[in-house]
Amino acid sequence: MLSERQKIKNIRAASRLMVRELGFMNQNLAATDYPPSAVHSMLEVEAHGAMTAAQLVQILGLEKSSVSRMLAKLVEAGELEENMSPDDARTKLISLTGKGRDTVQNINAYADQRVAAALGKLDPFAQQAVSQGLCSYASALKACRENSEGKVRKSVxxxxxxxxxxxxxxxxxxxxxxxxxxxxxxxxxxxxxxxxxxxxxxxxxxxxxxxxxxxxxxxxxxxxxxxxxxxxxxxxxxxxxxxxxxxxxxxxxxxxxxxxxxxxxxxxxxxxxxxxxxxxxxxxxxxxxxxxxxxxxxxxxxxxxxxxxxxxxxxxx
The missing domain is CATH 3.40.630.30 (Gcn5-related N-acetyltransferase (GNAT))
Incomplete structure (x- = not known):
């Protein structure tokens, strides 16, 4: 069984490698002309259908000013649009335009192909371990950022x-x-x-x-x-x-x-x-x-x- 120090060392090394291999060190991501923060924003807007800038700030963990500038650029590029909330005229909701939906479709196709190609290098047992382990680790990182109490428990x-x-x-x-x-x-x-x-x-x-x-x-x-x-x-x-x-x-x-x-x-x-x-x-x-x-x-x-x-x-x- 690995020591705590060795586990930390291995996870940090793997995280750095994943960041490089997935292209997060580049100026653009997932075969688009957009930086990682913009790609992530469009994926989250797609997942939620429509959302506020404040909700996006919370999800991405970025500064409000940075998110506002990035959203303005995506609106100007025709990827996003802003509309008044039907429940509160003081609130603006962000959603994808037709162009934005096409862009997200291309992002998902590109990302799916990259993940599928990598999984193809692993045996079925390793594929299952990677899927479960990454989901658990990501949830634990999120819990740390949100200062959630206790451990992230798997469903038993x-x-x-x-x-x-x-x-x-x-x-x-x-x-x-x-x-x-x-x-x-x-x-x-x-x-x-x-x-x-x-x-x-x-x-x-x-x-x-x-x-x-x-x-x-x-x-x-x-x-x-x-x-x-x-x-x-x-x-x-x-x-x-x-x-x-x-x-x-x-x-x-x-x-x-x-x-x-x-x-x-x-x-x-x-x-x-x-x-x-x-x-x-x-x-x-x-x-x-x-x-x-x-x-x-x-x-x-x-x-x-x-x-x-x-x-x-x-x-x-």
Whole structure:
């Protein structure tokens, strides 16, 4: 996993390269005779249909005087026109002229071709990552400019049941995290994959369920309740994992909330889980749901000696 400093360095370098390659260093942009600010203004006017100069100032983040001069030039060039607002005679609305609509159509065609050509150099997975990453990063930059509080959150969907690719994806998240943080090897990853494959075949039974956190059609978290492998009407909480980008976002709590609700509805006498003592954030989360440490011992099944732990949540209902 990259350090914070390396992430910043990489993003800055990529941003400079994009600015150059997309032509923002030039005096004109997108095969027009207009500078970047004018091209952006026309695209925003098209997107809104009609808007005020003040609205454009807010969107572009430019000085009011700069926007006024630029709009005056576009009106003089016949690209934009100003009309009185039907709701307020004191307000002027800016809209595209017929010439302006033709210009914007050419801008969009040019830009679409540039983006499509660049995406054609990438494999489908990289294309998806670029699309999602750029949208998230752009939203975060906008939030910083507007001094918005909190982080820009992705829309997370919690779904249940088997989903194509989940065995591989959950195994991947476990393998990556535990190899990097705790030096677990292929034996651990194989155990996860084998266990998940067996469990997936038993999801038709009402006592078993799995919850997946999905962002932009990608699994970023999971937790499962195995209601039959322990017997004695006890449930086994398994495969609780989050993608690196989701830790601390509240997704883990959402997953556990659904899992514990299911356990209560199924009236299991207890819920058991096995972990080890280095996973402090996870332990705090478990304890917030009523789990208590019930057993502790030294074990070396994952390649190094660890203090393994069993946590139990008793159903008091």
């Amino acid at each position: 969907n919690i779904v249940t049941g088997y989903h194509a690719g989940m065995i591989g994806r959950i195994t991947e998240m476990h393998g990556d995290y535990y190899a990097r943080e705790h030096n677990f090897g292929h034996f651990f990853e194989a155990k996860v994959a084998t266990g998940l494959a067996d469990f997936s075949a038993r999801l038709d039974k009402s006592c078993n369920q799995i919850w997946l956190a999905i962002v932009n059609e990608r699994i970023v978290g999971s937790v499962a309740i195995d209601g039959e492998d322990l017997g004695n009407n006890e449930a086994h909480l398994r495969w609780f994992i989050l993608d690196d980008g989701c830790r601390g976002s509240g997704v883990g709590r959402k997953l556990l909330t659904e899992a514990m609700r299911f356990c209560d509805e199924q009236k299991f006498s207890a819920v058991q889980l096995w972990t080890f003592d280095k996973l402090t954030p996870a332990r705090k989360l478990y304890e917030s749901f009523g789990f208590e440490l019930s057993k502790e011992w030294d074990g070396d099944q994952w390649g190094s000696t660890l203090t393994e732990q069993q946590f139990t949540r008793i159903n008091s209902a």
